[in-house]
Amino acid sequence: MQARERLPAKGERILSLKGVSKRFGAVSALTEIELDVHAGEVVALVGDNGAGKSTLVKVLAGVHQPTEGTIEYMGRPVSFDTPASALEMGIATVFQDLALCENLDVVANLFLGHELSPWRLDEVQMEVRAWTLLKELAARIPSVREPVASLSGGQRQTVAIARSLLLDPRIILLDEPTAALGVAQTAEVLNLIERVRDRGLGVIIISHNMEDVRAVADRIVVLRLGRNNGVFTADTSHQDLVAAITGASENSVSRRQDRLQAEAGGAST
Amino acid sequence: MSGKPTLDRADARVRHDDSLKGAFREFTDRLRSGDLGMLPVIVGLILISVVFSTLNPVFLAPNNLVNLLFDCATVGVISLGIVCVLMLGEIDLSVGSMSGLASAMIGVLWVNAGVSLPLAILAALASGALIGALYATLYNRLGMPSFVSTLSGLLAILGLQLYILGPTGSINLPFASPLVGFGQLWILPAWLSYLLGALPAAVMVWVGLSVMKQRQAAGLSSQPLTRLMLKAVALTVALEGAIFYLHLGRGVPVMFALFVLLAVVLNYGLTRTQWGRSMFAVGGNKEAARRSGINVRRIYLSAFMLCSTLAALGGILSASRLASSSQQAGTGDVNLNAIAAAVIGGTSLFGGRGTAWSAVLGIIVIQAISNGLTLLNLSSSLRYMITGGVLAIAVIVDSLARQSRVSHGRG
Numbered sequence: 038m039q040a041r042e043r044l045p046a047k048g049e050r051i052l053s054l055k056g057v058s059k060r061f062g063a064v065s066a067l068t069e070i071e072l073d074v075h076a077g078e079v080v081a082l083v084g085d086n087g088a089g090k091s092t093l094v095k096v097l098a099g100v101h102q103p104t105e106g107t108i109e110y111m112g113r114p115v116s117f118d119t120p121a122s123a124l125e126m127g128i129a130t131v132f133q134d135l136a137l138c139e140n141l142d143v144v145a146n147l148f149l150g151h152e153l154s155p156w157r158l159d160e161v162q163m164e165v166r167a168w169t170l171l172k173e174l175a176a177r178i179p180s181v182r183e184p185v186a187s188l189s190g191g192q193r194q195t196v197a198i199a200r201s202l203l204l205d206p207r208i209i210l211l212d213e214p215t216a217a218l219g220v221a222q223t224a225e226v227l228n229l230i231e232r233v234r235d236r237g238l239g240v241i242i243i244s245h246n247m248e249d250v251r252a253v254a255d256r257i258v259v260l261r262l263g264r265n266n267g268v269f270t271a272d273t274s275h276q277d278l279v280a281a282i283t284g285a286s287e288n289s290v291s292r293r294q295d296r297l298q299a300e301a302g303g304a305s306t
Numbered sequence: 307m308s309g310k311p312t313l314d315r316a317d318a319r320v321r322h323d324d325s326l327k328g329a330f331r332e333f334t335d336r337l338r339s340g341d342l343g344m345l346p347v348i349v350g351l352i353l354i355s356v357v358f359s360t361l362n363p364v365f366l367a368p369n370n371l372v373n374l375l376f377d378c379a380t381v382g383v384i385s386l387g388i389v390c391v392l393m394l395g396e397i398d399l400s401v402g403s404m405s406g407l408a409s410a411m412i413g414v415l416w417v418n419a420g421v422s423l424p425l426a427i428l429a430a431l432a433s434g435a436l437i438g439a440l441y442a443t444l445y446n447r448l449g450m451p452s453f454v455s456t457l458s459g460l461l462a463i464l465g466l467q468l469y470i471l472g473p474t475g476s477i478n479l480p481f482a483s484p485l486v487g488f489g490q491l492w493i494l495p496a497w498l499s500y501l502l503g504a505l506p507a508a509v510m511v512w513v514g515l516s517v518m519k520q521r522q523a524a525g526l527s528s529q530p531l532t533r534l535m536l537k538a539v540a541l542t543v544a545l546e547g548a549i550f551y552l553h554l555g556r557g558v559p560v561m562f563a564l565f566v567l568l569a570v571v572l573n574y575g576l577t578r579t580q581w582g583r584s585m586f587a588v589g590g591n592k593e594a595a596r597r598s599g600i601n602v603r604r605i606y607l608s609a610f611m612l613c614s615t616l617a618a619l620g621g622i623l624s625a626s627r628l629a630s631s632s633q634q635a636g637t638g639d640v641n642l643n644a645i646a647a648a649v650i651g652g653t654s655l656f657g658g659r660g661t662a663w664s665a666v667l668g669i670i671v672i673q674a675i676s677n678g679l680t681l682l683n684l685s686s687s688l689r690y691m692i693t694g695g696v697l698a699i700a701v702i703v704d705s706l707a708r709q710s711r712v713s714h715g716r717g
Contacts, residue, residue, distance in 0.1 A: 121599060136597045140590035140658040141583075149587055150598035155580035161520045168313045168526075181314065186712070 045076040045111065051207050051239045052097075052128075057106030059092055066092040067263045069106070074208055074239040079230060081254035082243045085282055089263040090243050094210055097241070098130040099123030111207075129201035130210040135193055137200075143167060143181040143188075147200050170199050174232055177225070191222025198229060208239040215249050227253050247278060312527040329533060339714035342707050346700070347651055347667040351674065358678035365678050368555030374670075374677050375558070376490070379565040380405075380624040382669035384644040386565075386572055387616030389665050390609040392648055393576070394589045395657025396452040398441070398613045400459035401644050404434055405621030406636025407467045412485075412622055413477030413631025414470050423485060427622055434618025437463065438611035445610070446603040452610070460641070468633055476632035479625060489626025493557040502563065503545040507538040514538075561623060566666065568616075573662035585609065589657035620644075638686075639676075639693060646697040647672050654704055672696070 045051050052074040059067040067089045074080050082090050095101040097108075099117030107114050110126060117123040123130070137146050144160070144167045153159040167181045176195045178188070185193060194214055201209050211230070215223045230253050234240050244250050250257055257269040259281040267281045279290045337345065358365040384401050391398045408430035415426035441459065444450040471477070479486050494502070511534065518528040552558050576582035587595040588605045596602050624640075625631050649655060650671050651664025675696060679689045 120597070124599075132597070136591070136594035138587045138590040138594050138658075141586055145583060145586075149583070149595070150600045152580045152583055158578050158580065158583065161517065161524050161526065164526060165313065165524045172313075187714075 045207060045237070047077040047237055049076050050074070051076055051111060053109040055107050055109065057093075057096065057103045057108065059089075059096060059101060060104045065263055067096070067103070069264065070260070071265055072258060074241060076207070076239055077234055077237050078255045079234050079240045079242060079253050081250040081257045082241060082260060083245075083247070083250055083257060083278070083282060084260035084266075087262070088260040088282075090260055091212070092263075093260070094130065094212055094241075094243060097123065097128060097208075097210055099128075124204060124206075127205070127207035128210065129204055129206035129208070131194075131197045131201050131212065131214065133212045133216065135197040137185045137193060137197060139186040140184060142184055143178060143196055146185055146196055147181075147203055149200075151204070166203075167199075170203065171195075173236075174199060174202075174229055176229065189222065190218050191225050194218065194222075194226050195229060198226075198233065202233065202238075206238065208241065209233060211240065211242045213243055213245070215244060215246055223249060247275060251278075313525045315527050339711060341711060342652065342703070344652060344663070344667060346703055347671055350650070350671050351667075354671065354674045354678060358674070358681070362678075362681045365681055368551055368553075370555075370677070370681070372493075372552055372556045372559065374673055375552075375562040376627060377677065378666075378669045378673045379559065379561040380620055380627050381640060381643050381647065381673070382565045382620075382665055383568060383623060384617045384620035384640070385647040385665035385669050386568055386662060387613035387620075388644050388648045389572070389653050389660050389662060390585070390616075391452065391613045392645075392653045392655060393585050393657060393660050394606065394609050395655075396445070396606070396609070397456065397645070397655075398452065398610065398617070399456040399641060399645075400437075400463055401613065401617035401620070402636045402638075402641035403460050403463035403467065404437060404614050404617035404636070405624060405640060407463050407470075408434060408618035408621030409625035409631045409635040410467045410471050410477075411631075412625045413479065417477050417479060417631075423483070430618050430622055431615055434615040435611050438614030439607060441614070442603075442607040442610040445606055464637070467636070471631070471633055476630055479629045479631065481629060485622075485626045486629045488561060489623060490629065492560040494560055494563055496553055496557060499549050499553070499558040499563075500546065503549045504542055506545065507542040510541065511535070511538050561627075569662045569666050576660075576662060581605075581608065586658055589659070591658075617644075639690060642693065642697060643669070643672050643676075646693065646700060649697065649704060650700040654708060655701065656704075656708060 050073055052072075054070055054072040057067060057070045057072075058065065070089075070093060072080070072093075082093065084090050092101065096103050097117070099120045099122055102116065102118065108116065110128075115126065117126070117128070120130075138149065141149070144163050147167050147170070148163050153162050164181060171178050171181070174195065176192075176199065178192055178195065185196060188196065198209070198211070198214070214226050214230070218226060227249060230240055230242065234253075242250070242254065251271045251273075254271055257271070257273065257278065259266045259269065259278070261282065261284050266284065269278060269281065276291065279288065283290065355366060364370055384405055388398065388401060411430040411433065412426050415421040415429060416423050421429075437459065441452060441455050444455045445452055514529070514534040518531070518534075521528040549558060576585060584595065584600045584605050587598065587600060588602055592602060595605075621636055624635060628635070647668030648660070648665050649668065651661075651666070651668030653660030653664040653668075672693065675693060676689060679692060
């Protein structure tokens with residue numbers, strides 16, 4: 038808990054992975070990964086299937102322990118033995134399946150496991166804090182007393198992110214936050230990510246959607262076959278990103294594009 | 307609602323039903339989406355009283371209703387425990403046997419072995435807690451489905467009951483003892499039952515007003531005062547009316563008051579404490595509850611232990627009601643009645659939904675049917691068939707309501 042005592046200044050390095058490797062038997066899921074996260078920045082982790090993104094998230098969330106390498110958090114080496122210890126230090130994870138209880142209302146879900154006054158639930162105080170938090174995030178939840186089952190996908194994502202913020206984390210990890218969402222809802226979640234960043238938190242976002250990644254990420258870290266394969270900025274061209282992800286400038290995506298261009302060229306002449 | 311809207315009323319998309327008409331609209335909306343609440347029970351009770359009182363007017367006689375309440379308390383206490391395990395989407399099929407074992411323990415320890423009564427009661431309750439802990443351990447550590455563990459428990463505990471009763475098979479409890487008096491004779495004094503009848507509304511108004519003040523101070527909307535007062539008045543009239551009618555006969559049994567008290571305590575636990583919130587969460591989505599930092603194993607342990615302990619208490623009450631511990635105690639339809647009562651009252655078999663009051667209302671329905679059929683001199687064969695049919699209907703209503711809730715987005 039000592040690490041939580043002060044808020045990091047904007048731009049200060051919160052989390053730093055040095056040479057982190059994770060092996061499952063003979064398989065190297067991660068090899069010597071380097072990753073820095075600063076306060077008030079959005080870092081996107083991209084990579085193809087099997088690149089090691091999920092393993093890296095699980096290492097950061099305390100689900101897996103790295104085989105080698107060090108994790109520095111707020112300037113001191115740490116180890117996350119359990120999900121609870123990662124959470125306690127200030128790393129909150131929003132998993133892809135959100136893990137909300139559909140039969141409970143928004144307030145109950147936000148405070149689940151951390152209710153105010155356990156022997157005489159302070160519903161009024163919880164509701165006020167829920168509304169205040171949702172207002173700060175400019176989230177459009179119609180009513181916090183409706184069961185979560187009645188909310189849309191984007192609203193549920195908002196509730197899940199708001200819940201992770203309630204524990205006052207320094208870093209939040211979002212696993213595929215926009216994968217199941219429509220156009221408008223995706224935009225709302227991206228806005229939400231920017232507002233979380235503006236509160237001075239470090240955000241790590243995993244996504245397959247290059248458009249979303251480029252829209253919000255300050256840095257894009259590409260993983261390929263469990264290794265770092267370059268760090269890019271949002272204005273890197275799509276081709277370069279795809280080349281880094283697939284590991285070759287000659288890949289199925291570029292071949293398809295070339296074919297389409299050739300067909301278009303052939304049709305015009 | 308003029309001027310600046312309160313914190314929770316800023317979104318124009320949500321309709322807020324404040325007026326009486328609004329309250330009615332909210333109620334019909336809820337029904338349509340499959341959130342039936344207490345409605346099936348109330349409809350059922352009206353139907354039952356009309357049918358049985360036309361067949362035999364004795365059914366609605368005050369003293370018959372007093373007997374009905376005595377009978378409700380024994381199985382009703384067991385049903386309170388069933389609410390706890392159903393809430394988690396689990397089941398305990400051995401509550402009947404457990405109540406039989408507790409009843410046998412009272413007879414053997416108290417009457418035969420001469421152990422003092424409080425100690426015998428304590429031992430019976432402790433054995434219930436122990437068996438509940440065993441089920442929870444089998445579930446938590448070995449992943450044994452509660453359906454199977456409690457089904458084997460049903461037989462094993464019944465065996466234990468027969469074993470400790472020995473060849474005599476039946477032990478009569480001394481009729482002059484306070485235990486039998488409690489189960490057969492004790493009635494609340496009239497002034498006390500009228501006072502208790504007024505208590506719920508008083509608490510309702512008091513809590514309602516203080517919540518209203520807190521919410522206004524916090525900038526939240528609060529329910530209109532008239533609605534609170536109307537609810538309180540309606541509740542008081544209904545309760546005092548019922549108490550008045552019962553006092554035309556013998557009055558309100560102390561045993562029934564104990565049952566209601568236990569229901570009140572359980573209701574508080576489920577709705578106003580972190581434990582209750584965790585029960586709903588584990589029943590709704592176990593994985594989500596675990597990731598929120600809830601100790602899921604401890605929740606299962608608490609539910610199974612509570613269920614078996616309440617089953618043991620129900621067994622003690624039935625021993626006092628029948629003034630005997632016998633091989634028949636806890637067999638027959640006790641299991642089914644306890645489970646059916648919880649489901650009829652509105653606790654879902656699928657977990658995550660339910661209230662302590664469902665046990666109270668459900669057991670009144672079940673016992674009313676059983677009592678009415680007995681008055682018609684129908685054999686137990688017919689009684690079993692009819693009670694089985696009622697349970698089937700209750701489960702069908704539960705599944706249909708659940709499908710409707712899912713399609714209306716109400717979890």
